[in-house]
Amino acid sequence: MLSWLFFLLTIVSASTKVYDFNITYVDANPDGVHERTVIGINGEWPVPTIRVKRNDRVIINVDNQLSENTSLHFHGLFQNGTNSMDGPQMVTQCPIPPGYQFTYNFTVDQVGTYWYHSHTGNQYGDGLRGFFIIEDDEPPFKYDEELTISVGDWYHKESGELMKKFLSRYNPTGAEPIPQNSLFNDSKNVTMEVKPDTTYFLRIVNMGLFTSQYLKLEHHTFTIVEIDGVYVEPTESESLLVGVAQRYGVLVTTKKSSSKNYRFINIIDRDMLDVLPPDLQLISTNYFVYDKSATLPEAYKGNSEKKYDEIVENLKIFDDFDLIPLSKEPLYDEPDYIISLDFQMDNLGDGVNYAFFNNISYTPPKVPTLYSVMSSGKYGSNVGIYGSNTNSFVIQSGEIVEIIVNNQDPGKHPFHLHGHTFQVIYRSEEGEDDDPIVYDPNNPEHDKLPEIPVSRDTVLVNPNGFVRLRFKADNPGVWFFHCHVDWHLEQGLAITLIESPEEIQKQTVPSNHFDACKPGNISTTGNAAGRTGKLEDWLDLTGEFLQPPPLPEGFTSKGYFAFLICTLVALYGLVTIYQYGMEDIKTVDNEEIMTRLNKLLNDHGALNEEGISLSSNLEENSI
Known part of the structure; x- marks a missing residue:
């Protein structure tokens, strides 16, 4: 009786929060170094914070005033019963x-620290978060x-410009x-005024x-109480490592004396960078200010690798794998369904x-996967209708699902699951480039699992290592699982989980969702290729979007040609360096260099496969 009374009271106390978001371009200069166009809301940037309470209904009316597509994802929210509000384009x-206008309308049944961001390309890097x-x-x-x-990189x-150059031959x-x-x-150089002898709850999002970013508040201690919306047993740590999309809730109790101010530093994880530009400031200094009239400690300057090593090597970070959920939920039973994923990066034929x-x-389908589920009827549990390039898996209600990610790459990767938190039941150490550590079911060490595992929705996987995750299929929907390094998502590092198709079909998709599909001539029914009809039609994926074909085996004629041209250009470069290194001139005439290079190429009969002089291509692509 008391539980019912409590339930009724929470419903009565719930409210509806309405947000009108006009998504527009805005000029901003957040780092004080370079002004650029960002994506703001209602003509302002940074964008507003959404702040609600459990059981509140949230309505967000989006008016896209950009010259490009957009979408919003509410990172970490389960969207229980409202899968169509999850946000990733061509998924839900x-x-x-x-x-065009679009309305997100859902009720929150969680508490904690979350964030919202565009789920269109890597658009949130332009500020829409x-x-x-x-x-x-x-x-x-x-x-x-x-x-x-x-915190975040900038x-x-x-x-769009970055992506064009990134996904390029x-x-x-x-x-x-x-x-x-x-x-x-x-x-940059943020000052946060604080009071002495006061406990602050810091909600931190990368x-x-x-x-990833390291965070340290000098001469203070973080007490971790929440990760990714999950309460954990209070755990002290001197610093944090926060992967992209991860969230931490920490308590910090300030000192009794207000005589000093303290540095609050955020540090870029240098190990994730292929090169280190001389002007990139790895260590950024912000401040906890007890006394505005007191001197601020000296900021870290420059890009000293020695200073970076000195600081990072002395950081004492509590491993999030060892955190214990406050709920003390035990390890899930043995899985009903195992999804084993081997991850690599490589070049295709383009x-x-x-x-x-x-x-x-x-590779996205021609029909958003959720719409394929909604229109498929009795064929919804047949994984074959969802496309051969969407990496789709159908799971059923109540199943315990285990995802094994074997990261055969020398980088760290934060993997995020929509619609759920998962138990992190095993995370290997870092492996070697030529000897990655992959899950071996015959290795007893790989089956030593915690009794009460940590639970979160975004996990960092070590370089050349693996991670095992378990979750319960208790939230019908189409859910993305992907790397949250957005460059890697755009490279294709994602799978699609279709959870309980028959239950998904009991949900409704608002009509304005379908209205958004019309301008792009996107079908809202059918399989991944847009086909409907009998089972054989649903399984016919002719015309679906596919990844490019693989590179031909061996060293092709294009390869030989490219090697010849590179050799000639390199030789010419050496001659040019010698010539101009011996002359007392301050500039080099680009036209003269191109003329000489054209002559060199023509002397060798350098033609591409279409019979066009490569020298003209070089001129066109020269910088």
């Missing part, structure tokens, strides 16, 4: 076209005041764009595209570097 909705806070009226810890802290060029190694800076609360799970680079 069509993209919102320029000039903000906090989504769900307040708890009775949190399991005490504090006096709350602070929100976002690029001076817009995402001229970037065959797949080297990620290097950020120009890092941000702390969308700014909203970057690429790099020369572009892609990311693969089990040799498949995720």
